[in-house]
Amino acid sequence: MTTFDRCYNIFDLREVAKRRLPKGIFEYVDFGTADQVSLAENREAFKRIKLHTRFLVDLSKRDLGTELFGKRTNLPFGIAPTGSAGLMWYRGEIELAKAAAAAGIPFTLATGALTSMEEISKALPDSRKWFQLYPWSDEEGSYEMVTRARDLGWEALVVTIDSALGRLREHNERNGFSFPFNPNMTAAVDMLRHPGWLCRVMGRYLLNEGMPTNANFPDRYRHAVIDGKKRTRPKRFEAMTWEHIRKLRDFWPGKLIVKSVLNGDQARAAVDHGADAVVVSNHGGRAFDSAMATIDMLPEVVQAVGDQCTVILDSGIRRGSDVVKALGRGAKFVLVGRATLYGTACGGQAGAARAIQILANEMENTFGYVGVRKVSEIGPHIFASRNHGM
């Protein structure tokens, strides 16, 4: 029996991850920003929504799958970009991508991933793969990565637009944790206190390939940490505007997804500049502590652009019922970040698969109570009152 067999929900997986990971890494994943208000609000907003029960519907044939960008996905959720799966488990991004592929759902590789997109493509030639971009002021560097994803034929480019300035994450500084990985003394002591993780994860990197790096960065940035030349790190794109989205649109032949849209105006701007989809996201409460909960802003975005582009939601999904609530409020698809990271930390591919399975089982259970058999039957009628629905 593996440790995560006894994990019955995402919160159980989180507890195992907390024990296994060094504190600095766990808090990097688990925490939000500043006073952690937005992080908590994402959950509270889901909890406030109540659903209408409807029984004695023939539930004998059920299907959790749906269509996304003209193709079937076995579940209505996929894997959000997280620049740290590779610290949850040795080559964690490949493990997580394999779990997604086995479940028949899309996987997003983050700009800062520790595994290259070429390795992911090689391991999983036929799965649905999206690449997430944090645009840099060195546009040439950004386009080098986008070109590689394009040449590999990846389905979608996810451009995250909330990163022009840094984030307030005091916990990382307190823990001596930085990402990309460059541990100081506090972090080194923290790692030594977690010998299991040190052997299973960091030890294997050090033995096989050395200190992990941002594998998708152009070489001039990728080895900057190892060389100790911090000044060669890519700089945030403080001057970025919607015109740069238009430029990426003109360059990128696949689906263009704009991530971190939180209201109707921003969603309309994304569509006007060529987005095929928007992700209603507050970065899982990790970016701006005064952000609204995404599930509360979803109806406004759906009303603004729901008939012109695919509306996706993330931030705060911990239960299958949350996925159903998001679909009920008009999202076509949902992304999960921490839920599958906790799973990856517990058991690599098998742990990530467990997280996916938990969410799917809980979704199916919710289907039974709200009386729907498939995603297309989910609508505003599932909410206990109009107030809760919208």
Ligand SMILES: Cc1cc2nc3c(=O)[nH]c(=O)nc-3n(C[C@H](O)[C@H](O)[C@H](O)COP(=O)(O)O)c2cc1C
């Ligand atoms: C540890 C961690 C790293 C993340 N890294 C990125 C990233 O590199 N790029 C990005 O667009 N979003 C990143 N995110 C945000 C996720 O894509 C997603 O928006 C968020 O996790 C959703 O909230 P949830 O964790 O409550 O599901 C990260 C989230 C976590 C937890």
